[in-house]
Amino acid sequence: MNPRDLRLFLHLSRTLHFGRAAQEGHVSPSSLSRVIQKLEEGCGAQLFERDNRTVRLTLAGTLFRDFAEDMLARWTALQEAIHQQSVNLQGRLSLFCSVTASYSVLPALLDAFRGAYPAVGLRLHTGDSELALQRVLDESDDLAVAARPERLPDTLSFLPVAESSLVFIAPLIDCPVRRQLDETVARGAEPDWASLPFVASESGLMKSRADAWFREWGGRAQVYARVSGNEAIVSMVGLGFGVGLVPRLVVENSPMVHSVEVIEVQPEPEPFVIGLCCLRRKRANPLVRALWELALDSR
Secondary structure, eight states, rough: OOOHHHHHHHHHHHHHHHHHHHHHSSSSSHHHHHHHHHHHHHSSOEEEEEEEOOEEEEEOOOOOHHHHHHHHHHHHHHHHHHHHSSSOOOOEEEEEEOOHHHHSSSSHHHHHHHHHOOOOEEEEOOOOGGHHHHHHHSSSSSEEEEESSSOOOOTTEEEEEEOOOOOEEOOOOSSSHHHHHHHHHHHHOOHHHHHHGEEEESSSSHHHHHHHHHHHTTOOEEEEEEEESHHHHHHHHHHHHEEEEEEEEHHHTTTTGGGGGEESSSOOOEEEEEEEEGGGGGGGGGGHHHHHHHHHHHH
């Protein structure tokens, strides 16, 4: 039972909606369900009554809510006491992340770090998320926020901090792609993804996940354009150039969010596990260790 699980439970106890609670906690609904199931198994009691329409706290759930709030308050007080006694670290720490991560994943962590270690300077570099691991391997940055690759290099440490499902998006504006989708829906048929122009990532994990999905679906993407960066995919789809596959986190934080539509597909693409990464040997660096431990505590 860790602070992250307790926070996810409290999100759900407040919203009583798995979708909204998962969004607030930056996890998928299925991951949230697994966390609640694990807590219920640990308590030996059902914490929520749920059916297809409603979610309600049980009596045991109400008692557990009070416990969770008390435990998190105690945990916060302990962290503050430890930080007050910690060595007054000084120096500079360099981080790399995508633009989306800079205002969705990092703010709370950097705010906590700044409060605990005000004498440490932070240098934040942003760019294509596919560059994140290489920036760390090249020692251009001390740490990076990245999606966990299918094979993590032995020299890297990776700390999961969030999860994002991958979603297909389509334009909402009147364009040939939109009209083709609307005609398909009107016939009561599933979209023929192989016949739609696809805006694809040019390299990296996003490209391999898209390729894997099309293989499992049984077709082949009609690639209209390959671009660098998930934010660019959302922009091109919003402008009507085609459909795309991107992390939900990117869509929800994009200025083009109202220009695209998320389309549910089967099979569901494998989600991204997003985390903090650094060289293993740099974990001994006091500045890196301080940020790493804060990230670990906040999960």
